[in-house]
Amino acid sequence: MESSVLTEDRPMLERLAEQTSTQMDESFRAVFECSNDAMFLLTEHGFFDCNARALEVFVIPSRDVICKIHPADISAPIQPDGRTAQDAAMAHIRHAFAAGVASFEWVHRRMNGQEFPADVLLSSFDFGGRRVLQATVRDITLQKKAENALREKTEELDHFFNIALDLLCIADTDGNFRHLNKQWEITLGYSIEELEGRQFLELVHPDDLQGTLDAIATLSEQRPVIGFANRYRCKDGSYRHIEWRSAPSGKLIYAAARDITPHIEAAEELRRVNASLEAANRELESFSYSVSHDLRAPLRHISGFVDLLQRNTADQLDEKSRRWLATVADAAKDMGQLIDDLLVFSRMGRSEMLRTDCDLRALIDELIDMFTRSGGERNVEWVVPALPIVRGDTSMLRLALMNLLGNAYKYTRTRNPARIEVSCTDHDGEYVIAVTDNGVGFDMRYADKLFGVFQRLHSPKEYEGTGIGLANVQRIVHRHGGRVWAEGVVDEGATFSFSLPKS
């Protein structure tokens, strides 16, 4: 082992070592030896005595070698402040001699190489006419660990506090901001310094003051406040809406808040949009109302006078002319049907939905009855199972079913027997109802046109209709929160299905 004790100093240290038995009385020796701290006696040249604990802590083989050891030999060569052990030790030793005592932190090194942090106390005293130092070394490894752990934790929490995207705040029930995180600077535009220690009530919007005082009162009663919102004045004079979640603790308030100004603005926008939609709806309503009168009247006149004309001129016109008159009459009739369909369609979009329990089976039975009575001589096989009660608007669902069954009825006209089957399957959370027929079917390539307004896959000559029935069905089903779809095979039949959510 390298020793920093100068060769010429050794004899002096050994002499001092010999004197310890005479210079230290028994009781002092006992205290020295039993101490739980490592203790040394030394001069600026090196050690000359130590206690049993020191031997243990520093892994010194025996007391005999103590005079060969200098403080620098049992220290980390470079101390945390950057100084060499020699320089730093000398400084402390001189200070101890000068001031009588020196207390400092140190990094020691055991003779097995292991380093550890220590608290060192040096005190000078008279030893047989000579000023020497007593050193007490306390191993503070555990303490240091605890300090580090605490510091890391504190740093972590401080970091969290400052980096959090929410507005975090510690305030008190006297109305002061105590501690705020960085987010406040971003939101309100003040610096943290301008806010901490300030009365937060100064920044609250006058209309929200009473509410805020009430919230503070609640917190004073040690009850938390959740979902409270008020407005705070920013540095530029504008106000922002802040929503609070506050937990009381004695006089303190620990709160996390959010700037909900965008939410408030979005809600305002929604209200505005709703209002304009209502206005648009009202306009549409009055438009439909005029259509009801204004378009129908001239149509009736065309129809009426053509009819009168037909009666008057029955025998006077040639076949062609009669046919043309009939065409005019039919065209007027078609227009009438179109207007009626369009009115129904627009009413479907505007009207309030009346949600009740609808007995689908009863609706369908009623419709089948209607078709049968008005259908004349037709061989139709209706297959309808038991159907659930669903939640919806009865008149709308009736219209939808009437369109679906009516289509099935119409497009199976050439079949004998016509077969129309209703089915219902129960899926998780929804019912799927399907109407299957053995009619003329359709080409799947054009399936996406089926539900368009006034879109048809057959000419009016083959099958009458305006092309609004399925558009109505789609609108109705969508308003109930469901979906519609269709499958068909040309000349074999078609299945039209729709889903209805259970609630």
Next chain:
Amino acid sequence: MEFRAMKPYLRRILLAEDSARDVELTLEALSEFNLANEVIVVEDGVEVLDYLHCRGKFEGRVSRLPAVVLLDIKMPRLNGIEVLREIRATEAFRDLPVVMLTSSREERDIVESYELGINAYVVKPVDFQEFIEAVKTLGLFWAVLNEPRPRGAGLQ
């Protein structure tokens, strides 16, 4: 149909209609059953009331209530609904049969008419044949078949 032989006169039909075309169509339809000459045509709600009260244009006519008043809704000055309100507000006309004969199928028109005491609400069919049937039925029922409350008679 031999009703004519049983009654000394056909009571009149008061038709309120501002469209000349509709008047012509209605008269043609009524003429199918020979009811046409018993129809009084007025152009708007004010004239309806003038007729009933025997005033204005109808000053001095013999005060005889028509068998039925056929009202269109959309008319200038006073519309069908306003006329109905006026009619029902007058004691003497409380029981007077009034039928709305109109293009409007709007729910609010129907509801309001019944609220005000209409006897019937008929939407003019676009198909003329159907229109003829409707007008004939109305005319036959109110002007021929229906027995009105005798004038001046009330429960003792």
